[in-house]
Amino acid sequence: MKTDSCETIAAISTAIGEGGIGIVRISGPRAFEIAEKIFKPRIKKSLFEFKNRTLYLGDIVDSNDEIIDEVLLAIFKAPHTYTREDMVEINCHGGLVAQKRILALVLDNGARLAEPGEFTKRAFLNGRIDLSQAEAVIDIIRAKTDRALAVANRRLTGEFSEKISKIRSNLLNVIAHIEANIDFPEDDIPEAEPEYISQEINNVLKMVEDLLRSAGSGRILREGLSTLILGNTNVGKSSLLNALLQEERAIVTDIPGTTRDIIEEYIDIQGIPIKIIDTAGIRQTTDEVEKIGINRAMKHLQEAELVLLMIDVSRKLTDDDKRLIELVGDKTTITVINKVDLPVAVDEYEIKKLVPEAKIVKVSALKQEGIDELKTVIYDTITEKMGFTDEGLIVASERQRRILEESREFLKSALCAMAEGVPIEMVEIDIRDAWEKLGEITGDTVSEDIINTIFQKFCIGK
Incomplete structure (x- = not known):
């Protein structure tokens, strides 16, 4: 899924206040163009000629050529960036006035102030990370202990997402097996035997319940x-x-x-x-x-x-x-x-x-x-x-726990229907509902409203 936005966004990405360094981040199709207007490098070279991922010393200047701050600037060329868009990071002194002046210049030259979490949201929409990995980003930022940080980093690598994908793949195989029998009954396709379907559903149900057992531990690591x-x-x-x-x-x-x-x-x-x-x-x-x-x-x-x-x-x-x-x-x-x-x-x-x-x-x-x-x-x-453990995969968020619980109910409903002799095409409805529900964890089947709600929890600049 690609973002339809062609806007260039900007924000201060470091904590507001005094510090050694402040970073103003720009992302979007006009990122290099905007930075070129306000940055005067010490070397006689256009910003468009800069090496990728290399810091250049120079000054940020306003329209009157007044120096705002001496900075280090780096460009990051798409698609190998955090957002998969062209990006610029301006490393200025950490004073609040300098950061705000530089951000104001960037906005005056055509960028829009980023919404909370919009850089990470673009990384998701442009396919660099999935929704579960995006949630891991905020857990890394808010981690209160080394143990919580380590668990969040495991999810950021995609380990949890891979588990969800495997579960969904198993369900999809069952769905395909059922539909093949429904759509092509005259072909030489093995019949969708109830024992096989029940066994596969039980296997998936066990994987879902194993993940749910970690939800309490995940909440403790996240919230304390x-x-x-x-x-x-x-x-x-x-x-x-x-x-x-x-x-x-x-x-x-x-x-x-x-x-x-x-x-x-x-x-x-x-x-x-x-x-x-x-x-x-x-x-x-x-x-x-x-x-x-x-x-x-x-x-x-x-x-x-x-x-x-x-x-x-x-x-x-x-x-x-x-x-x-x-x-x-x-x-x-x-x-x-x-x-x-x-x-x-x-x-x-x-x-x-x-x-x-x-x-x-x-x-x-x-x-x-x-x-x-x-x-x-x-x-x-x-x-x-209390049964706390951080072994295995951890269900991190309340959203993920709720989705897994709803998926579990769909799977249990499918098993009950199988036991009662309900026609297999009706059983498939519950199996498909579980498959679609689980897709909300990674963002494969999630609505735009849910996506917006998740990223609103982020700070501006991330």
Whole structure:
């Protein structure tokens, strides 16, 4: 599928702000022409004579020949470029003013400001990557750990796309086998035996279900595991957050109710991104602001995938502590016994009776003792109890998971129809629906609206 657009687009492709280098990117049929108008190279040579993929020193100048910035410029000739169009990259100084002035000049000379993700969208429309690979690009940009980056890079190479193509190819063979029997019954073509059709559908169904089992792991790598630090006031929640982050992120005082709002930060535990959420202490209070913080904490408790239930071992369990344990319910929980450096006032056996299913870790958050053990227990809980793995192929996006689930239902429907003796041409409808649905993952059978929605999630300049 080719893009119908003949427009040349441009955008700042580096993060906005001060930095060593800023890059203004141009792509489209007039990219070289526009760059030629505003770039004065130090060598006496036309831009159209430049070597491909080679940096040239020069100045960006405006219509009055005023120098805007000294830059390095490179041209990239189609079709061997990111977008498969002619491209120019202007490497200027990283100041915001210089980048904006250069971009403005490019736009004044005939380019259009690129939409979010439009460079990658053109790479897709021009056939350089498929839709699954395009989604991998944004996951690479947003990767929170090395492990998440490695998984995204595997998808960018096309490994996941190849698996989907194989599944669709198997379905297409079944469809062709059925249609040959329908269209040419008088020819010497082997009959579409129900056993063969059922076996092939079951084989494909297994491949789809294998991929779906990785969807939870893919979501964790992409978004991070939502992990809530929950406890009474002054049990050391903010101290634990600081210890896990290895920085003073939250205010720590002896005054109850210091934390009023939600604090969210990411930590990396053996390559798994963990979204740690510090909340207000849960207790009975008349303070209206603190009540708001407690209500927000309760909302996050409902959404949390893992709870770090903190108990202050230096004071006896209160009614508020016991109420919290009841609120946690059947959530995956790790009981963190804090302040082990102080005299013990509560029996560990009493805690085990209240939270029998939870692993117990003893720490001193303030002195950063037991933190490494806690991280190990968090990792073991995620991999053992929650079934996290990054082995094999990972279903990365919610969109891909939904498509696979819908395809699975079509395949199950086909199997049911086969078992009930439904005419084979009717069974073929479900098989074809599964084949077409799976094509949405790679973009072979996807609508323009879905394509636009996906690329709107990108930043401008990518």
